[in-house]
Structure formats: C-alpha cells, structure tokens
Amino acid sequence: MLSSKQEYVKRISKKKPALYINGKKIDNFVEHPNIKPMIDSIGLTYDLALKEEFKDLMVANSQFVNEPINRFLHIYTEKEDLIKRIKLARLLSQKLATCNYRCVGCDILNALYVTTYDMDETLKTTYHNRLLDYIKYVQQNDLAVSGALTDVRGDRSKSPSQQDDMYLKILEKKTDGIVVKGAKICQSGALVVDETVVMPTIALKESDKAYAVAFAIESGTEGVTYVLQNNAYEAKKRETPGWESGNPYGDRGTFLVIFDNVFVPWDRVFMCEEYNFAGSLVSNFTDIHRYVGSGCKAGFIDTMVGAAKLMSEYNGIQNASHIVNKITDIVKGQESCYACGLAAGYEGIKTKSGVYLPNALYSNVSKTLGLPAIAQAAINLADITGGVCVTAPSEEDLKNPEIGKYIEHYLKGSDSVTTEERMKLIKFVEYWIAGPHLAGAIHGGGSPITPNIFIQRLANVDEKKSFVKELLEIK
Amino acid sequence: MLSSKQEYVKRISKKKPALYINGKKIDNFVEHPNIKPMIDSIGLTYDLALKEEFKDLMVANSQFVNEPINRFLHIYTEKEDLIKRIKLARLLSQKLATCNYRCVGCDILNALYVTTYDMDETLKTTYHNRLLDYIKYVQQNDLAVSGALTDVRGDRSKSPSQQDDMYLKILEKKTDGIVVKGAKICQSGALVVDETVVMPTIALKESDKAYAVAFAIESGTEGVTYVLQNNAYEAKKRETPGWESGNPYGDRGTFLVIFDNVFVPWDRVFMCEEYNFAGSLVSNFTDIHRYVGSGCKAGFIDTMVGAAKLMSEYNGIQNASHIVNKITDIVKGQESCYACGLAAGYEGIKTKSGVYLPNALYSNVSKTLGLPAIAQAAINLADITGGVCVTAPSEEDLKNPEIGKYIEHYLKGSDSVTTEERMKLIKFVEYWIAGPHLAGAIHGGGSPITPNIFIQRLANVDEKKSFVKELLEIK
Amino acid sequence: MLSSKQEYVKRISKKKPALYINGKKIDNFVEHPNIKPMIDSIGLTYDLALKEEFKDLMVANSQFVNEPINRFLHIYTEKEDLIKRIKLARLLSQKLATCNYRCVGCDILNALYVTTYDMDETLKTTYHNRLLDYIKYVQQNDLAVSGALTDVRGDRSKSPSQQDDMYLKILEKKTDGIVVKGAKICQSGALVVDETVVMPTIALKESDKAYAVAFAIESGTEGVTYVLQNNAYEAKKRETPGWESGNPYGDRGTFLVIFDNVFVPWDRVFMCEEYNFAGSLVSNFTDIHRYVGSGCKAGFIDTMVGAAKLMSEYNGIQNASHIVNKITDIVKGQESCYACGLAAGYEGIKTKSGVYLPNALYSNVSKTLGLPAIAQAAINLADITGGVCVTAPSEEDLKNPEIGKYIEHYLKGSDSVTTEERMKLIKFVEYWIAGPHLAGAIHGGGSPITPNIFIQRLANVDEKKSFVKELLEIK
C-alpha cells in the first residue's frame, strides 16, 4: 500500500545509523540541517504519489504484488514503463531542483533483474527468484531504496585485487550469508532510505572475483558507517537553514559509506563472485541510469529556465533580445538532451528477462549532451542575474535591525517583486552556479569518458562503410 | 500499383519541359549529365520499393486507395507512419548520399492534409476533398511528387505586396481555374518528377492575400520554365560524368522555377487567398520537414562516417586514438540530431484531420542540431583524409597514358586498396567538404533563425517559472 | 618607499570600518576568517615586491615621484608598462588562485588619468592635476587602492534618475567638497585596502548628471558601511578556516558598500557632473580591465592545469590519452585568451594624456574568450578529479579519532601522495568547480553582452565591404 511522507519519516526515524558530519557523530539525524532536506526530498516522492494529479507518473501497477506501487519501485516490463520512468525523473527534478535519492536504487533493481536472469540461465544459480522476493518485499512495504556503486578506487592504474582493500569485497562466505568489507563513495541518499542495494562499479576479471558482489542492506545495518560529504554548500546549510542556501531541498547529499565486516544474509545476496557478469550488470545499469539522467537534468534545467525568466523580470530586462536568446539557448540544450533520452526509451529493447532496456546508443549520447546543457544553463542564468548571484548579502543581513533597511532598499529590483523574493531567487541562482551540482552533472551516471567509449563501440561503423562501398562500387 | 524505375523513367521521358542549364536550352534532358543523376536518384526510390528487404520502410498501405503504395506518397494517420517516415529518410540518404527529391512533396501533401481540413472546417471551403482526390490520383499512379515553397523574395524588408512580382501570386481567378505568376527557387527535383505541389513560404497578412496560394502542377506545364542551379559541382559533372565528381547520384539539384502566367484548374488548387491559413500551413510543413530532415542528415552522415573509417584504413591511420575520437565525435553529432528527431515522432500529436504531426519543439531542436553535425562531420572527414581531398589529380589524369603511371604510384595508400578506389573515395570526400551540400544543411528546412524563433515560442517558460515560485514560496 | 606586508597590515589594523558579515557587526576584522585571507592576498602583493626574483614585474619606476613603486600604483606611459601589467596579473593569479584586490584600483587610476586629461582639455577643469597629486600620494605612501564601480541598479529598464536612489549620486555640492549617497556592489577588496577610488558604471545622459561622479575615499570613512557577500564558500571559511576551504587565500571577497551621506573633500573628487565623460571613462576602464583580466584568468587557469596534472598523478591516470587531451584543451583555452590579451597590449595606443590604452578590439575579444576558458578548465579539472571533488569528507573527518582511520585509508590515491595532500587538492578542485569563481569569470570586467557590443562597434565592417567591392568590381 502506498505510504505517506509521514509514515516514511516515522519508519526511518527509528533507525540508529552510525553517522558523521564534518567530524562529529550525529545522533538525531532526522532534524539535522544537512539531513532534513534529504528527508523532505524523499518525502515528496511519497506525498506526490498520493495526489491524483501526479498518479499517472508516480504510481504503477506491480506485476508481482498486483497492487499500485510507487513507480520508483517498478520493474519495466512494458515499453511505456520506460517512457514514464524518464518523465517521472523530469517531474521530480522540476519539483525538487535536487536529487530525489531513489533513481539509483530503482535503476539497480531493474539492471539486477536482467542480469540475475542471465546468470541463472547460464550458471544455473538462483539469484533471480531471490531478487524477485526482495522486490516484492520492498513493493509491499513501499520502502525507499537507494543504490551504491562507486568504489573509492585509490590508484586507478591498479585493479581491485592489486590494491589493499580499496574496492568493496567479499571477505568471507558463510553458511548463512557473506561478510563484506570496503567503502562506497558518492552514495546519494544512503541512510535516509529504508534500504540500499549495492553493486560493483566496473567490469571484473577472474583475479578480481572477490569484488563481484551485489546485495541489499537495511539502512543502519551494523558495521556500516556513514560520513556525509562536506562541501561549502553543506557548511552554509548548517549555518543558516532558512532560504539563504537557495534550495529548501538542499543540494544532492552523498555519503562515504564504510562497510567494516558487514554481514549480509544469503536471501539478500544477488551476485557473489560471478565476475564475468559484473561488466554486463554495470552496462545495464548505466544504460538505464544515463537514460533516466537526461530526464533528471532536463527537469533541473526547467527550474533554471524558470529562474532565468523570473530574474530577467525582476531586473527589468526581460525584453532585451540577448536575454531572450540566452534563455532560448538553455532550452535548446535541455531539450536536445531530453529528446535524445526519450528516443532511447522509445527505441528500447526487450531483454530475455522481460525487462525493457533503453537503446544504449541514444542513452549514452544523451549523457554527453547533459553536461554541456547544464553548464550552459548555469552560465546563462548567472549571466542574466548579474554578479550579485555570488556577492549578495545574506538573509541575516536583510533581517538585521541596523543594516536591514539598506539591504531592503539596495537589493530591490523592479516593482513587481519584494527584496526578499529577489534575494531568495538570487540565492537559488547561487545554488546552481556556485554549488556542487555542476560537478554532479559531470560525474552522475559515470565519468564523461565512459559514454564516449560506449558510443564508439555501439556505432556500427562497419555497416556505414558498406554504404560507401556500394555507392562508389568499391570492393 | 508500385512502378519500377524503368516505368518512371519512361513516363518522364515523354515530358517536354522548358529547361535551361548554364545559359543553354536543353532538349533531351533525360541523358543530360546534370539531370541523369537526379533521375537515378528518384529511380532508386522506385526500385527499392520493389525489393523485399526494404518493403517495411519503402511501402505503406494507403488508407484511401486500399493498396500498397510508395511511402513517399503516404499520409501519416498512425504514429508508426511518422516513425517509419524518418527511418525512410535515413535509409535513402544512406543509399544516395544526396537528395531523393521526394521528401518535400510528401511533406507538403501531409501539411496540406491538415490545413485543408482546418480551412474547410472554419471557412466551409471544399479543399480537403479536392486534395484527397489528388492524393488518390498520385497514389494510384505511383507518381513522383516534388514540392516548391521558397520564393525569391527580393528585398526582405518588404512584404510580398510591397514588391513588384517577387513572390508567386494569383494573377487571375477564372471559372475553370486560376492563373499564377512568379518564381520559386531552391526547388529540389522540379522537372524530373511527375508532379509538383506548390505552397507559400511565409505567413501572410490580408494585404498579401494574392500570395496565399497552393496547388499542384504536372511537370512541364505550359508557362513554366526551369533553370538549373549552376555551381561548381554542376560544372564538374558536365565536364566529367564518371567518378570524378564523387557521387554517382550527383549533388542536390535544384531549380529556379519560373511561372509566367500559368493556368491551374480548380481541382488542383488547394488554397486560394486564405491568407490567415498560410502561417499554419508553413509551420505544419516545417515541423514535418525539419523532423524528416534529421533522418536525412543522419543518413548523409552515415556515409561520411563510413568514408572516414574507410579512408583511415586506406591511409593506414585507423588505430590512431585521435582518428577514433574524430569518428566518434561525428557519431555523437549525428545521433543527437537523429534521436531528437525520433523523439519528435514518438511524441507526435494527432490533429483533428487524423494526421499525426511530430512534436514541434523537438522537431525544431533537431534542426538546430543538424547543421553543426553535418559541418563537424565534413570537417573531421576532410581532416582524416588530408589536404588531398581537394588537391588530388583527376580520373582523367589517372587514365592519361603519359602521367597515369605517376598518379597510379603516388596516389596509392595502404596495400588494402587500389589507387582508383582511393581516388574515388577522395572525390567522395571532396563532394562533402567542397560541394554545395553544407549550404543545404544550413538552409534545408528553413534558415537557421526560424527554428530558433519556433523554439522560443514553444518552450513553455511560464510553466517553468511556476516550478521556481512553488519551490521558493514566491508569490 | 616599498612597504612590507607587515607594514600594510599594521596600517589597516588601525581602521575602524563599519563592517557586517552575515548579519553580525564585526569589530576585529583583521583576524576574521572571511577577511584574513583577503589581507594575506594583498599582503603578498607587498612581499613579492620586495623579492629580487619578482622585481621586474612587481616594481616600476614612477614618472611622478621618481622612485621605485609597486606596479599596482603605476601609470602606463610606456607600451612596456602595459605588457608588464598583464604579466603582473598572471603572476599574482598563479600565486593566489584568487583576487589580489588591487587591479580595479590600478585600472581606474589609469582610466581616470586619460579622462581627467580630456575633461580638462575640453572643459577647462582642473581634475588632472588633482588626480596627479592623489597618485603621487598613494605612490609615496605605497598604499593599497581598490576600486568601486558597480551600482546596484534596481530596475535596469530605468535610468538612474528614474529610480529612487539606486545609483550612487551627488547629493550636495559644498564649498569644501561633495556629499554622496548610494551603494556599490560586487566591490572586491573594499575595506582591507587603504584607499578606494569610485567611478560610474555606465554612460550617462544630462538628466543623470548627478550620477557622474568619481572620487577617492579612505577605507572606513564615516558614513560608509561594508556588508560582506555571503555565499556558501564564506560560510565554510567561517566554519573551518584550515585547508578544508581549498584555497588559503580564500575566494574573491566582495562587499556591498553603502554610502550614506558621505563627505568627500574637493581634492579627492575627479569627476562631478561631467556626464558626457562618463561613457568614455567607463570604456577606458573596461578596455584596460578586460585586458588585464585575460592575464588574471590565464593565471587562475595555470593553477587549474597544475591541479589537473597533479590529480591525474594522484589518481594514477596521468598517461591516459583522454586525460592528456583534456589538459591540453584547458591550455588551448587559456592561452587563446592570454595571447589575445597580449596582442591588445602590444597593439596599444598612446592617448593624448600620455597613457597607453590597450587595443580595444582585442581587449574585448579576449574577455569573450576568458569565460569559456575558465568554464572548460573547471569542468575538465572536475572530470579528471572524479565526483569526489564535491563529495569528499572533511578535514575534520580526517582528524576525527573514530573515523579518521577510515578516511585516511579510503581517500588515499596512488603511493606518491598522502591522503591529506590528496584531500587538500580535492578541496582546491571543489573551490574551482563549486565555488563562486565561475560567476566571477562571467561578470568580471562587465557582463558578457557588453564586450560583444564593443566588438560590433570596433570591427570596421565598412572597410571590409570595400575589399569585396574592389575584388568583384562592384560599385
């Protein structure tokens, strides 16, 4: 049954994860100014699902438990599921202007669905049913699931086994489960969800088979320590949790998640040493995630376009042709990326498992369009706003009894807007142009080099040679 | 019934159009070295339709005459029709590496289908049935139909009626038909087809109602004079019709088509003074044509990718990383454009007339991606080829008894290829980097400014403002 | 005589400016974690001038006081001065990776030198000698001078006089001086210097003559209030003043400077109502400042190139061809901008006042190259670094007794580097990719539209028409 935000918060409030923020151990994480925005963000994924207006995108009918479920827990066995998935991503980004923390988990479940099916078929293992049970469990309980891939990696010139405990690995296989050790980084959402699914981040060779491991854990499982990222945005959010930080839902919060001898029972293990399936699991995941990411980025940029237009009105420059052109340029970048994503969905292919995967070529091409689109959007938005996007005084200055009147007067824009509203918007622009999200656009869904390598492989260059040979009558 | 190339050629051979090429009147146009490649190009659209292998894309079932027809004559009343339309465009471009001369005609018929429906509904005119009869006629006879839009325009700061006979206009309305006068330029295909449909090129005001005219004529109709474009490529094709010109199907041949008091009977007139429908007819057409154009350009670029790979092998540099990257960059540009086009199709919208129009926003965005994709492809292809792409000796030099041995020796590449094959490919590269096609990519489907204006209008910026206001709690 | 950093700090420590930071009044500004890095930054401009190694660029011989002076106080009456000026800018950016706070002041003094000369010649005023006396004063006392231009502007669709006290204006002219009111924003350096010179930010009409005002004030003058910018970086710097913030010299600190009925004696007033010279003063300033800015940005990027190379070594990927290419691409952008700046200097023109101004066309072109160069550099640097550039734990986490060992282990890179060193570098990358400096590259030296307008005016298009007419024998 679909839960409310309230029910979700109640569930996770009971957890006692080992959490550190900027060198301090945090006990009441639910109200911490760096964590609360994340909870509000996930909370919205619950509350929107209960609203009639958003049902079409937010809710799906599960093939497995035969009831309405949150689409973030859905397995895409119809092409329409793929299309709604990318539209869902855009919707949430429009509402949040930050991460919803549920994409990676959802995308891993689908990727695992395909790969466990293939493993079982080839190796006669029984991972697929085990995964199916797990999926039913999270669907029936409407749990929030995040995902963890990125290993810390250390010296990239060395493989996992050439280094001393850098990639997450299987330390021991026991009768009732496995023990794992290592760390995952850049983990979005981590402890504010009910569950986390974990998988490898690169293709593996036999010598690295101890690193071929996928499983699910409950948040706050014993042996797991969470360290929040620390960047300037987090510092500001801690200092002034009001509108000063620009986005009420905060920036994308990620964690270093340390697994120090963590036990995982077998019914939660979905890959264990099958190293030659790590590569296809990773590429299934990245094809999906880059696809979804183009919806996510288009939604972020929707808020930048809206902010750019609003700010141009606040500054009285909305009719200048260079302003109109700069906004149109943002839209071109944004819709190129999104349309390319859509095409990947519509040209998706049904795998043997029954799950639809997006067209890999278009999915990877869309990822290469997302970064320049976000970067240009942020630059044009800051351009339209003026230098004030990083030089403005603060909410506290505005509210200060001695200087507030000056700020009130001098930060005012056109008559259509109050100073406080303009400052809120200025801080939202700061969030985009001087916050951590641009880096997210670079590395989200994998570093820029990887989609290029995929595109090179996926472009059927030899077929294209044949067109020329036929045309020119060359043997 | 589907005709063969042979039947098509036989039909058009009977026509006696008034044709001029570089200042000379041409009588036997069918064998003229500037015209024959165009006929071969259209001929292929007939022959491919007869091959089992290409049936799915080349042939459609007509809703009107209830038999298989060439897809270039099809009306898109199913979304799948739209998708096959863009794939058809890509297929032909892969096969021809030049224009197939039937896209504009096909796209005008569909645009007219929508607009005549709307006109009849609003104005109680009877254009739609008239058009339907015409469509049945060309379908039943499997006629090749081209289209004519672009007026010569003269001084663009003046409207049609402010100038002296620059745009095509209705000179007289008679009981049995109308008399038109004016000229259309950049007309692809013109006299090597059976039929040409004509429509306005811009939105019109009441004062310009004489210019609101759409109709069909048979090629070679009395009063019509055709003047072939003259560019360097045409000159070379005239001089050496062998492989020297690079593409056996030639470049995109266009004509200045002069209408000097041409009579058109009423059953071939589809718009006559309904000036306030000119704008929507134009935008229906451009939405379709820019959509189709992204398939067309992707297909052209397929031949450039193939040529780039082949040439890298001929030059022995296929493994250099910068070569691999340059080819991958071509693919990224190409597939961005095409995927964006595909999305426009998949997100197409059914009009009241029953015809599906592609999503206008993505269609226009795809047009803006096509030009940089083609330009970069041509540049990278020439880069990989070397300066020889414009400095090579000629086929005649290779065949010359005195110096042929030198050419044979010094123009040779790697052992995998003969000198003649490498020279053929070099000339094909010249065709792309130093031929008229880059200009075609700029202006095909309208000058670069127009899609930008459409995008600006189609981006729902106000909705995006609402996301930000809701997020920041701004009134 | 050249002072030391120590002497400079001693001087400014005596000042009692009205300073607010994030809503709090600050008394001991010298040790405040947001202000101290600025003082260290300016301090370096003193200490480097005393080192033999940097004398050639740091020290000039004054034409006026006939002794060695800091080049930031020099008037460029030789072309060589211009060249050394841009090299000085690059040097400081290499050393600081942030603002040195003395460029704007230096550039205003030179711009005023030209404009006061022109005013006196045309209007028979006596500003030039007054300015000369002021220049001698700051040179003889080796004072740090910053500059203030940018008005808050409010509704940009209205001129200064159409708004209620948004631009800085002359409130009253008295026998002994003038009284001014208004605010300047984005003011780099402001209160940590000895002196600030103030000038208008736009060309003015007669109705706006009250806004045509230029003058100098001592820092902390009565009636002046300083409000520090508040962005996330400042918050982090306040919270953890160690290496956590990435750059020991901090980001570019700017202030909102409020002038509430501030009295300026006549000997410090350099423009007073001469509205028709405001435009040329602004363009003289921007020509110089955009010129200097290309050196500044090249120097910033030098530190990004260095960081990118170092990080690639720390990550063990320094030999991957895509990494090498990404670094080379940064260099191309950087050197394009800088070389274009250099050309502006070498092609500089001597004004009637004796001062050399850089070639305005190349100066403006270099500004348009700086922004994409910085943006691409930051993106490539973050790309090479990995997502960790915004997701890393903090210095405090590393030093925490419970989890420090995990951070120590898992944030390690190749053997060539300690975890602390790698984390320092990661935080430096965060500074560039997720700090306020990208916005600085957008608006420093004026918003992106203004150089474009200048270029359009400066390109001698009509002369270029004549080349074509002569070539084609067109009248």
Add this chain to the structure above:
Amino acid sequence: MLSSKQEYVKRISKKKPALYINGKKIDNFVEHPNIKPMIDSIGLTYDLALKEEFKDLMVANSQFVNEPINRFLHIYTEKEDLIKRIKLARLLSQKLATCNYRCVGCDILNALYVTTYDMDETLKTTYHNRLLDYIKYVQQNDLAVSGALTDVRGDRSKSPSQQDDMYLKILEKKTDGIVVKGAKICQSGALVVDETVVMPTIALKESDKAYAVAFAIESGTEGVTYVLQNNAYEAKKRETPGWESGNPYGDRGTFLVIFDNVFVPWDRVFMCEEYNFAGSLVSNFTDIHRYVGSGCKAGFIDTMVGAAKLMSEYNGIQNASHIVNKITDIVKGQESCYACGLAAGYEGIKTKSGVYLPNALYSNVSKTLGLPAIAQAAINLADITGGVCVTAPSEEDLKNPEIGKYIEHYLKGSDSVTTEERMKLIKFVEYWIAGPHLAGAIHGGGSPITPNIFIQRLANVDEKKSFVKELLEIK
C-alpha cells in the same frame, strides 16, 4: 630592384614546364583559365610593392643586398619584421581572397636560415653561406619563390624507407650535385613562380636519412612534371572564366609535383642526409607558417565579413539583430585567431642565427583557432545569403537572350544593387561555402592533430604544478 607584374609575367612566360590539367598536356600555361588567376595573384604581390600606399608592408630593406626588396623575400632579423610579416599576410588575403603563393617559399627560406646555421655550427657543414648566396640571388632578381613540403606519404603507418618511393628522396650523390626522386603534393603555386624551395615534411630517423633533403629548383626544371589539382572549382573556372566562379583570382591552385630523377647542383642543396635536423627544420617552418597563417585567415575572413554585410544590405536584412550578431560572431573568431598570431610575433624569440621565430605556443594555438573561425565565417555568410548561394542560375543564364530577363528580375535584391552585382556576390559566397578553401583551412600549416601535439609539449605543465604545491603547501 623591385619588378612589376609585367616583368614577372614576362619572365615566367619563357618557361616550358611539363604541365597536365585534367588529363591534358598544357603548353601555353600563362593564358590557361586555371593558371591565369594564379599569375594575377602573384602579379599583385609585385604591383602592390610599387605603390606608395602599401610600401610599409610590401617592401623591406635587405640586410644582405642592401636595397629595397619585396617583403616576401625578407629574412626576419628584427622583431618588427615578424610583425610586418603577419600584417602582410592579412593584407594580401584582403586583396585576393585566395592564396598569394609566396608565403610557403618565404617561410621555408627563414626556417632554413635558422636550421642551416645550426647544422653548420654542429656539423661543420657549409649550408648557411650557400643559402645566403641563394637568398641574395632571389632578392637581387626579385624572384617569386614558392615552397614544397608535403610528401604523398602512401601508408602512414610506414616510415619513408619502409615504402617504395613515396617520399621525396636522394637517389644519388654526385660530384656536381644530387639526383632526387619522388613527389610533393598540395604544392601551392609551383610552376607559376620563378623558383621553388623544397624541404622534408616530417622528422626523420637515421634509417630515413635519404629523405632528409632540402634544395631549390627553377620552375620547369627538367624531370619535373606538374599536375594541377582537379576539383569542382577548377572545372567551373575552365568552363566559365568570367565572374561565375566567384573570385577573379581563383581558388588556391595546388599541384602534384613529380620529381623523376631530377638533378640539383650543390649550390642549391641546403640539406643532404642530415636527418637529425629534419625535425627542427619542420618545426621552425610550421611555427612560422602557422603564425603567418593566422594573418592569412583573418584576411580571408575580412572578405567574408565584408560580403556578409554587403549581402545583408542587398537582401534588406542588415538591421535584424540576428544578422548583426552573426557578423559579430565572425569577427570574434577572426580576431581571436589573428590576435593570438600577433602575440606569437610580439613574443618572438631571437635564434642564434639572428632570425626571430614566433613564440611557438601562441603560434600553434592560433592555428587551432583558425579552422573554427573560417568554418563559422563560411556558415554564417551562407546563412545570411540564403540557399541561393549554391542554387543560383549562372552568369550565362543572366546573359541568355531568352531567359535573361527572368533572371534579371527574380534574382534582384534591394534597390541599392543591380542583379549582376548581387549575383557576383552570390558566386563569391559560393566560393567560400562550397569551394575548396575550407579544406585548405583544415590542412594548411599541417593537419589539426599536429598543433595539438605541439601545444601539449609546449605547455609547461610541471611549472604549473609547482604553483599548486606552493599554494597548498604540498611537498
């Protein structure tokens, strides 16, 4: 003494080179429509030198023969010589809108000047004085000198000696001279000059020492065969030598120059087997030539800017903001390239030989800016012109008695221009957008990959690492 064009033409008219054009042997080359424009082009370099107006750039004072000489024969022993050299290049490109055919020769003479000096110093050879005598000879007789570098290369994966006679080589060393065999391609100017200097095109190893050869020959020397490039533009020029081809000076004419056992006397040999100096000779040449090339390209683009402005006036769209922006964008690209070139000159370095070489880093960066600048200029120019730039009827059509009146009417633009003038300009645009010059911009001065490799080497990345280490106190 400075010659006139007439004297130059008289001199070369006496030569009897073995010349082939499109498979035909040509005897009276001087009047051939493909060759005459080249002669006119070089002729202008003589006539301009006699005009007072251009003396400053066209004429230099020789250090060796102590009289005024054409600057294309000058050795740059003053920095000012370098600066005038690039301005000379721009001037000629403005006048010709095509190649002047004397740059490569001039740049090779300077590169050889440096390298022969170094060879003599290291190897105790006597090449430098021999070269000096040759320079005096061409200066005293005011001879036109072209240069030849580019070998045909065959399979690039093989070195010269691994292939059978692909690169030009020393076949025999005799007492009175050497015998050479091979071919040079992409040779601009070749037989319409008095003299050609020849040098290797790549760095060489000991096994390739037979290919380390530099020398001078008189045009039409026995054993040398010239084959003109054949591209579409040449075909058109042959067919209609009037204004139809767009540029009266034609496109850049290059030749395949075949050396079949050609004897060169010792006094004309400047390198013979000194393989370890081939690399530095090549880089000295390319540093100079890429430098000069930025002036050349800026001058070409000057004619495109002029054409764009003229055409916008002819089309009545000169005030549209998107047109103004497109022209401004051309200027930005053009001046970025040129200013970067200028900086290379001003930051040039004096070699031990006394010759100034441009700064290699900026020279190579300027080359990377030239290609996108030319490509964007051509695209924007074609955009402003309309599709007619490749679809217009011909001069012959305009002059045809039957259809000329139609062309006259329908190709007319605004009232400010005759149809013939507009058509001339249209054909000039075709020349740029659909001619061989874009390929020239790609490969002139070496393929795009080579400047990138130079930049990578020349960027002092290790010094930049030290800035970061010092700043962050990293060891």
